[in-house]
Amino acid sequence: MPARNHTQWMATPPLQKGEWVDSRVYTDQEIFDEELEKIFKKAWVPVCHESELPKAYDFRTTSIANEPIIVTRGPDNEVRAFLNVCPHRGMLIERRPSGSFYEGQPSGNPKRMTCMFHAWQFDMKGNCVYISREKEGYQDRLPKENVGLRRLRCEVKFGGFVWVNLDDNPISLEDWAGEPFQCLRKTLEAEPMEVFHYHKAIVDTNYKLWHDTNCEFYHDFMHYHNRVTGFNDAYFARKNESFEHGHIVVGTFEVNYDQYEGFESRAGLSFPHLPPNQWYMIDLFPGMNFNLRGSALRCDVVTPLGPNKVMIEFRGLGLKSDTPEERQTRINHHNSIWGPFGRNLHEDLIGVQGQGTTMRPGQEPRRILHGRQENQTIHDENGMRHYYDEWGKWMNRSPSNPELPYSAPAIAAE
Amino acid sequence: MDIQTEMTAPPLSGGLDPAQAREAADAVRNAIYRATILLDSQKWDEWLALCDENFVYDIKAWSPEINYDMTYLHGSRKDLEALIRLLPKHNTDHSPLTRHTTVYTVDVADDGATAKTVSAFIVFQHLLDGTNSHIDSGESRLFLVGKYYDTFRIENGRALFTSRETRLENRRLDKGSHWPI
Numbered sequence A: 001m002p003a004r005n006h007t008q009w010m011a012t013p014p015l016q017k018g019e020w021v022d023s024r025v026y027t028d029q030e031i032f033d034e035e036l037e038k039i040f041k042k043a044w045v046p047v048c049h050e051s052e053l054p055k056a057y058d059f060r061t062t063s064i065a066n067e068p069i070i071v072t073r074g075p076d077n078e079v080r081a082f083l084n085v086c087p088h089r090g091m092l093i094e095r096r097p098s099g100s101f102y103e104g105q106p107s108g109n110p111k112r113m114t115c116m117f118h119a120w121q122f123d124m125k126g127n128c129v130y131i132s133r134e135k136e137g138y139q140d141r142l143p144k145e146n147v148g149l150r151r152l153r154c155e156v157k158f159g160g161f162v163w164v165n166l167d168d169n170p171i172s173l174e175d176w177a178g179e180p181f182q183c184l185r186k187t188l189e190a191e192p193m194e195v196f197h198y199h200k201a202i203v204d205t206n207y208k209l210w211h212d213t214n215c216e217f218y219h220d221f222m223h224y225h226n227r228v229t230g231f232n233d234a235y236f237a238r239k240n241e242s243f244e245h246g247h248i249v250v251g252t253f254e255v256n257y258d259q260y261e262g263f264e265s266r267a268g269l270s271f272p273h274l275p276p277n278q279w280y281m282i283d284l285f286p287g288m289n290f291n292l293r294g295s296a297l298r299c300d301v302v303t304p305l306g307p308n309k310v311m312i313e314f315r316g317l318g319l320k321s322d323t324p325e326e327r328q329t330r331i332n333h334h335n336s337i338w339g340p341f342g343r344n345l346h347e348d349l350i351g352v353q354g355q356g357t358t359m360r361p362g363q364e365p366r367r368i369l370h371g372r373q374e375n376q377t378i379h380d381e382n383g384m385r386h387y388y389d390e391w392g393k394w395m396n397r398s399p400s401n402p403e404l405p406y407s408a409p410a411i412a413a414e
Numbered sequence B: 001m002d003i004q005t006e007m008t009a010p011p012l013s014g015g016l017d018p019a020q021a022r023e024a025a026d027a028v029r030n031a032i033y034r035a036t037i038l039l040d041s042q043k044w045d046e047w048l049a050l051c052d053e054n055f056v057y058d059i060k061a062w063s064p065e066i067n068y069d070m071t072y073l074h075g076s077r078k079d080l081e082a083l084i085r086l087l088p089k090h091n092t093d094h095s096p097l098t099r100h101t102t103v104y105t106v107d108v109a110d111d112g113a114t115a116k117t118v119s120a121f122i123v124f125q126h127l128l129d130g131t132n133s134h135i136d137s138g139e140s141r142l143f144l145v146g147k148y149y150d151t152f153r154i155e156n157g158r159a160l161f162t163s164r165e166t167r168l169e170n171r172r173l174d175k176g177s178h179w180p181i
Helices: A006-010 A029-040 A134-138 A173-181 A207-215 A218-222 A224-230 A233-237 A324-338 A345-358 A382-395 B003-008 B018-040 B044-048 B077-089
Strands: A020-022 A045-049 A058-064 A067-073 A079-083 A098-100 A128-130 A151-157 A161-165 A193-203 A240-243 A247-250 A279-284 A288-293 A296-306 A309-319 A367-369 B051-063 B068-076 B097-108 B114-126 B140-155 B158-168
Touching (some): A029 A296, A029 A382, A045 A058, A045 A193, A045 A296, A058 A161, A173 A247, A193 A324, A193 A345, A207 A309, A207 A382, A218 A224, A224 B077, A240 A382, A247 A382, A288 A324, A296 A324, B044 B051, B044 B077, B051 B077
Parallel strands (some): B051 B158
Antiparallel strands (some): A020 A367, A045 A161, A058 A067, A067 A079, A079 A151, A193 A309, A247 A279, A279 A288, B051 B068, B097 B114, B114 B140, B140 B158
């Protein structure tokens, strides 16, 4: 068919409902605001890893859906999460990305979270334990029991990741993600892991476009090593399996790194209970990815910043018991492909930023095709269809026409 | 005392003749600045020609988020040769990078055979095709800030890099890069 005029360009594609989405799901400010309220304030988010706060009184700060969060490890070794907001006048309690409350701060005592503004202090369970000049100002009208921090649902699970949910009554984390993690559970929970890599990218694109890239392998053609040296029958035969709640898992196969020009075999280093050179990928709704490839585990977490802006945090993990040599090997393997100066990540980010360039607020809506059907293997786009069906349910919007309420797609989301 | 002289003058202890020490320091300094120009020009092979056979390259950063000294890229000279050979086969943001390098210290060993240096660098990215070229091309952005920690082997008046540790201050790296820094 020759290039199309505007009417043809805007016409419904000859695919079934559910096999494309309207690009307004990526560009509309109202939809974005609604996503934060309806999805991100109710979903479990792995905000960090327990190895980032290894000792009692360590903390880590983060955010979900614009809400600042602090994660602490108490003297009882429990990891807890709170809104990082002082109940007095709304000051951010802790400004650093990580640290320890073991030592005192200029405005406060050791072993306390202290708001620097007016010196209110909180213990590691979020109890308010000190109000400066309390009696003089409040007499007995505002007991400390009434001004504790806002506690958040928090669990350490699936390999030591710290999961937080802003909803007081969410689905249990086990019910949320236990099934997709089943393929790696034994491996991830065999012994403690440790984060060795962290960097972040803020990219002008919608968060779902990043997750889409993690949900399909059809973009193999973008990467030299995938398109030239990685393809074989076993590679293409991997299944893209859908799970409840919008999650998918890509099954494993044995990667032949000796066929990768410029790469060494990774057979010498793996994870517990995992044969060498295996590759599993778990994609969780609404935008988290766990990718275990041979000797390194990668975890991506999206923080949507606007319809056309997302922060992606990248972590790399190995075993806490690694020798220095093993750790260096894992780091090299992780970063040669997935690091900020690695071969594939740069291309992935150029790809989604290119999509973000054509899908900005105010641009003409168009159809984004998710219609490849390849027996639910890795170049099938069933992972994205499954995701957007879930998205439609959470948002009560039709992904192919977000002005309409959700209705089941013509073909069942696999 | 002239601070510039103090910061860059080689130590004069040991048996090295002061004139030889100055000559060695000059050779080292020239190698660093020549490397800057060659990297800016993407003359990768010529840049590697400034490096010893046993050259080791690292890009590192301390993360206050995870409290870990991270290695973002590590490679031997052989690894870098492979990396460079494959560059045309990758889809890359071709926005040129230019470096502003300032050599802070040059410490030549007593025997004059090796040297260590510390240099500061700033890398600017001059947008070309990374995003929407119609709007963004021609814009220059601060891309990276950090220090080079280099070591050298000095032979017959020529300084060859034996290692370069590129230590970054910024860790929000957005799309990153395929290129050595």
